[in-house]
Each structure stands twice: as C-alpha cells, then as structure tokens.
Amino acid sequence: MRKNIMVLLGLILVLSITGCGYNSMQASEEAVFAAWGDVEASYQRRSDLIPNLVEVVKGYAKHEAETLKAVTEARAKVGSMQLSKDMLKSPEAMAKFQEAQGQLSGSLSRLMVVVERYPDLKANQNFMDLQNQLEGTENRINVARVRYNKAVQDFNTSIRTFPNSLTNSLLLHLGRKEPFKADEGAKTAPKVKF
Secondary structure: OHHHHHHHHHHHHHHHHHOOOHHHHHHHHHHHHHHHHHHHHHHHHHHHHHHHHHHHHHHHOOOOHHHHHHHHHHHHHHHHOOOOHHHHHOHHHHHHHHHHHHHHHHHHHHHHHHHHOOHHHHHOHHHHHHHHHHHHHHHHHHHHHHHHHHHHHHHHHHHHOOOHHHHHHHHHOOOOOOOOOOOOOOOOOOOOOO
C-alpha cells in the first residue's frame, strides 16, 4: 500500500513539473540569447564592411579626413564594447551599447553626405557595391533588433504568467531582459531640405 502511495506521489510530481513551465522558460531565455547573437552578428557584419568603405572613400576624398576619422573612431568604440548575456538585464548597459551604435550610424550618415559631394565616387562601382552592402546590413540590424525584442517580450511574458511565475520564483529566479529601445529623439522625423 505504501509503495503504491509513493508511486502515485511520484507520478503526480512528474506531471506537475511538466506543466510548470520550467522547460519553456529555459527555452525562452535561450531564444533571447540567440536573438541577441543575431543582433551582434549584424553589427559585426557592418563593422567588417566599414574599413572597405573608408578605403574606397579615402581614394576619392583625401581632404575629408575629419569625417573618415570620425567613422574610424566610432567603429573602434563599437568594436571595444561588448555586451554579455548577463548585461541584457541592465538598462544602463543597453543604453551605452545603443549610444555607441548610434554614434557609428551618425558617422556613417556624415560619410554618405561626403559621398554626395563627389560625383565620381558615387559612380564608382566598388563604392556602389559597398553602399548596397551597408544598406542591406542596416536592414539586417533592424530585423535582428525586432526579432530580439520579440524574443524578450515572449521571455518576459513567460516568467510573469502563472504557473511559470511560481516556478520561476521558487526554482529559477530568472530576471526580466531589456528590450532594444530607440535613441532619444528618434520619435521626431528628420527634416529634409533641398
């Protein structure tokens, strides 16, 4: 009789664990880490393309050294900043990372203005190819950010809903992840003047 009760209790325990969300929360957290890896991979792709773009522009616009220097410095700053999985919980760390990425985007925008001043450079096939690669990379970065934010939303929802919230508070103690946020002023549309 006692053996039957122990087997029954064991069966109840196993069945209750399968519905507690333990595994799904783990899977959701791994999805967040994978999505962040995609964001980093997109940033790395951009970082790898920039030296090529700078070299092409240098050949045509030697006297625009200040803009090229700003791009190089922004790329170096971005390259030196690493965001670990643990830092995904920190709004401050995410803000610093986003600031560095924003500075690089701004430098690239200024570089594109330099390009507008040099018709020969715009017509150069190598430059056009690199410009297309950068545009594609920026699109990939945006897609990776959106996917990361979706994974963060799914994870944060997972750890806050019952019964997962109970399992999390008792066993896992997983914290909310920080979504990728827009830069200050991004809500205001840029003014285009001709």
